[in-house]
Structure formats: structure tokens, C-alpha cells
Amino acid sequence: MTRTPPPGPLGPSGKGPHAVVIGSGFGGLAAAVRLGARGYRVTVLEKLDAPGGRAYVYRQDGFTFDAGPTIVTAPFLFEDLWTLCGRRFSDDIDLRAVDPFYRIQFSTGETFNYSGDARAMRAEVGRFAPGDVKGYEDFMAASEAIFRIGFEELGHVPFESWTDMVRVLPELMRLESWRTVYGLVAKYIRDPRLQTILSFHPLLVGGNPFSTTSVYALIAFLERRWGVHYVMGGTNRLVQGLVNLIEGQGGIVCCGAEVKEILLEKRRAWGVRLASGEELRADIVVSNADAAWTYRFLVPAEARSRWTDKRIERSRYSMSLFVWYFGTRRRYPDVAHHTLLLGPRYRELLADIFDRKILAEDFSLYLHRPTATDPSMAPEGCDAFYVLSPVPHLGSGTDWQSAAEPYRKKVALALSETVLPGLEEVVVSSHMLTPQDFKDRLNSFQGAAFAMEPILSQSAWFRPHNRSEDIDNLFLVGAGTHPGAGLPGVLSSARILDTVVPDAASFV
Ligand SMILES: Cc1cc2nc3c(=O)[nH]c(=O)nc-3n(C[C@H](O)[C@H](O)[C@H](O)COP(=O)(O)OP(=O)(O)OC[C@H]3O[C@@H](n4cnc5c(N)ncnc54)[C@H](O)[C@@H]3O)c2cc1C
Numbered sequence: 001m002t003r004t005p006p007p008g009p010l011g012p013s014g015k016g017p018h019a020v021v022i023g024s025g026f027g028g029l030a031a032a033v034r035l036g037a038r039g040y041r042v043t044v045l046e047k048l049d050a051p052g053g054r055a056y057v058y059r060q061d062g063f064t065f066d067a068g069p070t071i072v073t074a075p076f077l078f079e080d081l082w083t084l085c086g087r088r089f090s091d092d093i094d095l096r097a098v099d100p101f102y103r104i105q106f107s108t109g110e111t112f113n114y115s116g117d118a119r120a121m122r123a124e125v126g127r128f129a130p131g132d133v134k135g136y137e138d139f140m141a142a143s144e145a146i147f148r149i150g151f152e153e154l155g156h157v158p159f160e161s162w163t164d165m166v167r168v169l170p171e172l173m174r175l176e177s178w179r180t181v182y183g184l185v186a187k188y189i190r191d192p193r194l195q196t197i198l199s200f201h202p203l204l205v206g207g208n209p210f211s212t213t214s215v216y217a218l219i220a221f222l223e224r225r226w227g228v229h230y231v232m233g234g235t236n237r238l239v240q241g242l243v244n245l246i247e248g249q250g251g252i253v254c255c256g257a258e259v260k261e262i263l264l265e266k267r268r269a270w271g272v273r274l275a276s277g278e279e280l281r282a283d284i285v286v287s288n289a290d291a292a293w294t295y296r297f298l299v300p301a302e303a304r305s306r307w308t309d310k311r312i313e314r315s316r317y318s319m320s321l322f323v324w325y326f327g328t329r330r331r332y333p334d335v336a337h338h339t340l341l342l343g344p345r346y347r348e349l350l351a352d353i354f355d356r357k358i359l360a361e362d363f364s365l366y367l368h369r370p371t372a373t374d375p376s377m378a379p380e381g382c383d384a385f386y387v388l389s390p391v392p393h394l395g396s397g398t399d400w401q402s403a404a405e406p407y408r409k410k411v412a413l414a415l416s417e418t419v420l421p422g423l424e425e426v427v428v429s430s431h432m433l434t435p436q437d438f439k440d441r442l443n444s445f446q447g448a449a450f451a452m453e454p455i456l457s458q459s460a461w462f463r464p465h466n467r468s469e470d471i472d473n474l475f476l477v478g479a480g481t482h483p484g485a486g487l488p489g490v491l492s493s494a495r496i497l498d499t500v501v502p503d504a505a506s507f508v
Helices: 026-037 076-084 118-128 130-153 162-174 181-188 192-199 201-205 214-226 236-248 291-298 309-314 347-356 400-417 435-440 487-500
Strands: 018-022 041-045 057-060 063-066 095-097 102-105 111-114 229-231 252-254 259-265 268-274 279-281 284-287 320-328 338-341 365-368 383-391 427-433 474-476
Touching (some): 026 041, 026 284, 026 487, 057 427, 063 320, 063 383, 076 487, 111 118, 118 130, 130 181, 181 192, 365 400, 383 400, 474 487
Parallel strands (some): 284 474
Antiparallel strands (some): 095 229, 102 111, 320 383, 320 427
């Protein structure tokens, strides 16, 4: 999938204003499609050798390892992009519903099948704590109410002015957004195991359930509403599909093209300078690089009044991740597609990760086994996996160069003692990703896996805006901008560009 820049000066041919998109994560690719559909000539510049960002793909030893997102929710946000190009999503992408969504296993060995089926969920909740069934239904009703406002009404609103925030404040208060996700769950549920099961969702977007605003409790209903899906062939098929859409529109995706500076005249962006020294003119620049990184390293300090170095340094960043991709020469047919293996501690482990920034001895793991649904991800008779462990960002001071292999061994041992017996003897392919890689490969500030932490004081108007507050003609999409991380979040950030980017005709 490597794209090399076309010969001669970069930039697509044709008419219409030129948009440069920095970065080819899902936010950048979706932005490119939307701009292309509105008459912009689009060039996407990607630092890495292939598109996708966190959704990069590693192919080795006959295995296919999706590097990042594995859970596709709200698929209509992808379908919309295909529709904009006059194409049918289902012609290119084979989405399969995953059931159960997650199998959650406690350190005691107890397991809970978490699904989108209301009746099955009531039965599972009742199996753990009959007294919590009514509370569970009330929690799901609260999740739906938050979803109606937080996702359906506000998810694609730009939040450009302080008054936008004031306007929604009464709704946020009515929905008890001052509570944390855990606090909201604990209001309805007594059993500590169920409190964990129903509050873990913010971790999927880099938030600590004990400090993330309860607005993120909407994820529980969002998953039930549209399901949890897997892309046959891997998530990277979606990346390739979007690249094809962009190229079909006449746009270009250039890999191995790192942007070193956004070029300004006074406070107006007019192009970018690449690591090669080449300059590329643009009518608008859209950055899908990490928002904190974009401001800190691509825009000169003297041009910034809101996103100053001090403010960027002082912001709180999400956790990072240790990810181990591995292939086994045998299959583990009893292991579900998505498994959460919970360690003995919950609140205190999260405090180590988010507050104390300590690499703890214990961990909780997410194990992905795509071959449960799609055997094509591994050679015959083999299984492909990745396991991820939430860890502190680089503020912990951990030297991952030396810490990675011992950590991997501990994780492998924990897996072999639980769901993957005999694991170390059957591993035939292995690759690791650490917080240092999030910084060095993906230009993530502090090596955070999900950009700025999704706390109330860093959400909506408080988060970097989709139309830059500091620089004219600069727009931002992706996890570090409003509304936030996760595929629905970054696709929604691109959708907001339809509101804030001027019509192509206005440049004539
Ligand atoms: C391991 C993992 C698992 C996840 N699982 C899920 C999941 O199952 N479901 C879900 O919904 N979400 C999941 N997420 C979150 C989701 O993947 C991300 O929030 C989302 O993909 C981020 O997209 P983005 O648009 O912000 O761009 P990114 O993916 O962050 O891409 C940004 C791109 O910009 C490029 N770039 C940076 N600087 C420059 C520069 N100067 N010049 C050129 N290019 C540059 C980078 O190389 C990168 O390709 C997961 C994340 C991780 C890390």
C-alpha cells in the first residue's frame, strides 16, 4: 500500500482549491473524502510508509496484525463516506457483527458475556447479582438519554464559541455530566464486578472511568444501537477502501512525506514544508497529526495565543498502551474474538496509570483474536492475536527500550496461566509497540495512545477546535480534537469540517 509522491511538484491536478491533509489516520482520510466531495483538490501527506495511522497493518510470517482499532461501532459513519462518492460501502467492505461483544474474565476465573442483546444481558447481570437487574435497566436508559444528546445532537457540532458551551450546560447538568462514568454506574449498580463491567468503556477512548465525564457512558447504548463489528480481512481494509475513494475523486495519498512546518503569512496558513525541504502550497491545511503535536511542533510559538507551549505542556494526556502482536502455530478455539482479562485491582491500577504514572506489577489486558471470526488473518491451523495493556504515558519516565521484553514475558505468562495454556512454546511471530513508539512513529505528545485525556475540562469547547483558534485556514481532525478518540469520534471530527470549512467556490 506504499504510495510514493508523483514525479514533479506534489499536488493533484484539476480545478478547485487545494487542501493539504497532514496525516492519514481515519480522521485525515475521512476529511479528505469529505473535502474531495465538496470540490477541493486533496493531497494527503503521511509520515509513515503506509496509510492508517493507528490503524496501520503489520504483515509478517504469514500473519496479518491490525495494529490498532479492531472494534467498529456506528458503521453508518463509514457508509456515509462511500455514499458521498456515489459508491456502496457493502460492495467494498464485509462487516460482520461480533457476538458476544466482549468476554470479560475476572482474576477469580468468573466470566461475563457482554453482548448487545438486552435479554441476554439481563440474564448475565442477574447471574452475577439478581438485585442489580433493575439498576442495569435504569443505567441503560440513562446511557440512551446521554446518547441522544451527546452523540446524536452534539457529536457533530463544532463548539467554536464559549456560548455554544453555555447553551448546552443545562442539558449537561440534567444528564449529570458532572458525575464520572464510574459514579454514574455506581448510582445504579451495587455489585463491584458489575460496576467494573459497566464502567470500563472510557478506556476504549483513553479515559479513566474514575475521572471521565459520564457523557462517555453513551458508549454502552451506542454499541447496543448499532452493534460491535469486525471487518473481514482486518480493519486496514477500511483504510485501503478510503484511500481508493480519495484516489477515485482525483486526490493523492503520499506516504513517506513528513510535514515539518505549517507555513504561515502572519497568522494565515498557506502551505506546508516537508522533511525533504519541499514546500507545498495550499488554500487550506487540515492537520490529522496529534493536535498537541501539531501546535507544539508544526506551528511557530509566536503565532499561537490559545495553544501556547505552556498550555500544551500542562494539559492532561491519555494513557498509553503496551501492545504485543503474536501468532501461534496452534489454534485456541475456545478463546472469544474480544476478551478482557481483568487483574485483581481496578480503581488503584487506574490511579497508577493515570495519576501516579507508575508501571504497575499487575495489569488488565484486552486480547484480540481476529481468527475467531476470520481465519484468513493467519496461516492454516494458526491463530493471530494481539494483547494490549493500558500503561502510563511517557510521563512515567519508563525506559521502554529495556522494559519492553520483560513486560512482554510477564504478559505472556499471565496469558499462558489463563486462556492460552502453553503459549510461549507455540509463538511463531512476534512484534511489540510501546509508548515510545506512539511518540516516535506517530508523533503523539507524551506517547499517549488516545491524545488528550477526555475529562470535562478538556472536552467540547475546551478541546482543540476543528477550526484552529489561532491560525486562519488551518483545520484539525482526529483524536486530539473535538469530539475525541475512537473511530466514531474521529469520523465525527471530519464531519464537522463540512460546517467549518468554507465552500470551494468561495476561493474562486
Ligand atoms: C491499540 C489501539 C486499539 C484501538 N482500538 C480501537 C477500537 O477497537 N475501536 C475504536 O473505535 N477505536 C480504537 N482505538 C482508537 C482509534 O484507533 C483512534 O482514536 C483513531 O484511529 C485515531 O485516528 P486519528 O484520525 O486521530 O489518526 P491517527 O491514527 O492518530 O493517525 C495520525 C496520522 O498522522 C501521521 N502524522 C503525524 N505527524 C505527521 C506529520 N508531521 N507529517 C505527516 N504525517 C504525520 C501519523 O503518522 C499517523 O499516520 C484504538 C487505538 C489504539 C492505539
